[in-house]
Amino acid sequence: MLKYFRVKQQPEKVVPDLGAISVSLLERDAVLPFTIRQLNNLPENVKQRLYRGLIPPALLTRFGIDPIQWTDAAKEPLVVLHTASNSEKVLITAQATSDPSTEFFALELSDNSLNGIELNLIVLNDPTAPRYSIDQTEAGEPTMFGTLKRNLKAEEQALQAGLAPGQVRAGLGGSRMVFEQIDTFLAMLGHRAYFLEPLTYASAWVFERRGFAYVRGHKLMDDIQREFQPGGALSQCLDDGSPFRKRDQAQTVRGRAWAIHDGILDVLDLRWDKIRMVKQIGRHAGVDTFPQAEY
Amino acid sequence: MTPTYRITRAAYLESLNDFREFIKGHCANAPGINVEILYDVQLAVDEACMNIISHGYRDLDPGSIILDLEFDPDKLTVCLTDFGHSFEPSNAPIADADAPIDELELGGFGLFFIQQSMDKMDYRVTEDGNTMILTKYLRKSVGG
Numbered sequence: 001m002l003k004y005f006r007v008k009q010q011p012e013k014v015v016p017d018l019g020a021i022s023v024s025l026l027e028r029d030a031v032l033p034f035t036i037r038q039l040n041n042l043p044e045n046v047k048q049r050l051y052r053g054l055i056p057p058a059l060l061t062r063f064g065i066d067p068i069q070w071t072d073a074a075k076e077p078l079v080v081l082h083t084a085s086n087s088e089k090v091l092i093t094a095q096a097t098s099d100p101s102t103e104f105f106a107l108e109l110s111d112n113s114l115n116g117i118e119l120n121l122i123v124l125n126d127p128t129a130p131r132y133s134i135d136q137t138e139a140g141e142p143t144m145f146g147t148l149k150r151n152l153k154a155e156e157q158a159l160q161a162g163l164a165p166g167q168v169r170a171g172l173g174g175s176r177m178v179f180e181q182i183d184t185f186l187a188m189l190g191h192r193a194y195f196l197e198p199l200t201y202a203s204a205w206v207f208e209r210r211g212f213a214y215v216r217g218h219k220l221m222d223d224i225q226r227e228f229q230p231g232g233a234l235s236q237c238l239d240d241g242s243p244f245r246k247r248d249q250a251q252t253v254r255g256r257a258w259a260i261h262d263g264i265l266d267v268l269d270l271r272w273d274k275i276r277m278v279k280q281i282g283r284h285a286g287v288d289t290f291p292q293a294e295y
Numbered sequence: 296m297t298p299t300y301r302i303t304r305a306a307y308l309e310s311l312n313d314f315r316e317f318i319k320g321h322c323a324n325a326p327g328i329n330v331e332i333l334y335d336v337q338l339a340v341d342e343a344c345m346n347i348i349s350h351g352y353r354d355l356d357p358g359s360i361i362l363d364l365e366f367d368p369d370k371l372t373v374c375l376t377d378f379g380h381s382f383e384p385s386n387a388p389i390a391d392a393d394a395p396i397d398e399l400e401l402g403g404f405g406l407f408f409i410q411q412s413m414d415k416m417d418y419r420v421t422e423d424g425n426t427m428i429l430t431k432y433l434r435k436s437v438g439g
Contacts (some may be wrong), residue, residue: 033422116422193423213359215378218305220356273354275310278378280423285303 015115035111037088052079053185054092054107056177063096063104072097089120095127102127102235104172107182109194117186117194124178129170132158145199146261155261156243164202164254165261179210183281193280200272202257209275213285217275221289227268228256229238237264252294300364306348306357306377312363314340319375321364327433328371329431335412339429342405343375351379351425361424370414373429381420384427 019025021038025120035110039050039188057067059173060079064072076098082091088111096102108121143149145166155165163170195215198204202266204221214221227234228250237259238247244262249255260272279285302317304310317336322328322336340362347360362375384406409416415430 114422175437192421213303213361213378214305216356217356218357218359219307222305222307244333278424280376286360287303287359 001280003192013113013115015113025058026226031190033192035088035114035115036090036109036117037086037188040083040090041085047083048081050094051083051090053188054090054181055079055094055105056174056181058177059105059172060094063094065094070094073163080198091121101104101131103226107214111181117189117191119194119196122175122178124175125169126172127169130161132161132163134158134166135168139291143257147199154252155258159243159254159258162254164200164257166199166203175206175210178280183279187281191281193278195276195278197274197276200257201260202253204275204277205253205257205293205295206243207279208287208289210279211284212287213287214281215276215278217277218287218289220270220275223270224256224260224265225289233267234259234264237267239274253290255295256290298366299359303359306344306352306360306379308348310360311341311344314344314360317362318364318414321366322371325366327368327372330416330431332371336371336431338431339412340373340375342408343427343429346382346405347377347379350382351377355381361426369432369434371431371433373404373431375427376424376428378424382418383423384416384418390405 017037018041019038020041021034039047042050052070054069054070058138060067060070063078066072067080071077071131078096078098079092079094082093083089090110091106091108093103094105096104103123103124104127106121106123108119110118110120115264132145134151136142137149137151138153141149143151145168146155158165158167161170194196194214197208198207200225201221204217224234226232229235230250234256235250238245238249240247242262244258245264246255249259300317302313304313318337318340321335322333344360348357352358358378361374361376363376365371365372365374407427413429414432415428417428417430419426419428426439
């Protein structure tokens with residue numbers, strides 16, 4: 001599973017509203033990008049037709065979902081498009097069965113203040129894998145995937161099961177396919193790039209492999225790589241003092257991610273915060289801040 | 296298809312050597328590129344990256360610099376993309392290299408060196424970053 005999650009306020013627009021999409025607008029310069037808000041102001045069936053391009057058909061057919069109708073063999077709708085007129089966001093979710101706990105796909109895109117595109121959320125979960133409640137405390141309060149509060153017991157179980165911080169279930173695979181789909185969809189809209197803020201070190205590492213570069217935080221990733229080397233400040237903090245700071249964790253992406261999630265960057269007076277990444281449509285940046293990494 | 300090579304590094308001083316070595320490595324066996332051209336390109340990239348580091352990512356946790364090298368029979372093109380603050384080269388001060396040494400002002404030599412060492416410089420700001428395109432013509436008669 002990949003996941004991005006940040007609690008954000010809607011940014012104030014610094015560019016004008018581009019108006020409704022019409023045939024005459026479509027006939028104009030095909031280079032001008034459309035916004036999510038413009039799409040959301042279209043009729044429902046038009047929206048579904050367009051947003052269908054955001055989910056890889058092969059991902060849906062893997063679960064027996066018709067990629068056009070978004071239903072299973074019993075005509076049960078299993079893909080939901082969450083949009084509203086004038087909204088600058090679109091959320092698409094897909095679940096394997098009518099049980100919401102079998103959700104395996106979620107993707108949210110939004111316009112940013114410059115009418116660019118933000119990828120707010122991407123989830124690819126294996127719905128058959130065990131679920132770890134790292135997203136809520138034992139009292140049932142939301143943890144915002146461990147960013148506001150932590151469920152240490154669930155997190156330790158997730159770690160031992162091989163998950164990265166922020167994951168409630170093992171990943172589904174197929175992120176490459178999803179990102180190719182996003183590239184194609186945004187190219188159709190006329191965008192040249194999109195942006196995201198990775199929830200964890202492990203997410204950032206995966207996004208590097210999917211072709212993202214850094215708007216902010218590339219040096220931080222290099223610093224992390226350097227300080228996890230033997231003798232480095234972060235390496236020295238892996239003292240077996242907690243399940244999240246085992247000595248061998250420096251060697252893996254997940255190990256580092258859990259230690260960072262546990263606050264190990266404090267020793268460098270740094271925080272995992274404000275990391276921002278960009279994907280140029282059709283281009284792979286080739287960033288590799290942890291060469292020869294083991295996940 | 297024109298051969299293109301890419302390297303992406305964080306925008307800080309320690310990355311400059313990686314860019315230099317990358318350029319050197321790819322130019323080593325490229326036809327039409329002699330030591331003088333290699334030196335000019337390395338100098339221009341050094342200065343352009345210094346501008347990105349010092350100004351583009353000023354007060355920001357540095358992001359990436361993407362360097363693309365494109366080899367054509369007649370020219371070598373370097374594209375440097377960053378995601379920091381953009382600038383307008385035509386508005387940037389350029390040092391007066393002819394001024395007496397005691398009247399020289401600090402700064403402004405980066406663009407001067409880039410313009411002196413390359414044949415063409417373009418700069419564009421788009422949704423997918425700020426891109427400086429530096430061109431070195433391998434046959435002077437083609438590019439002027």
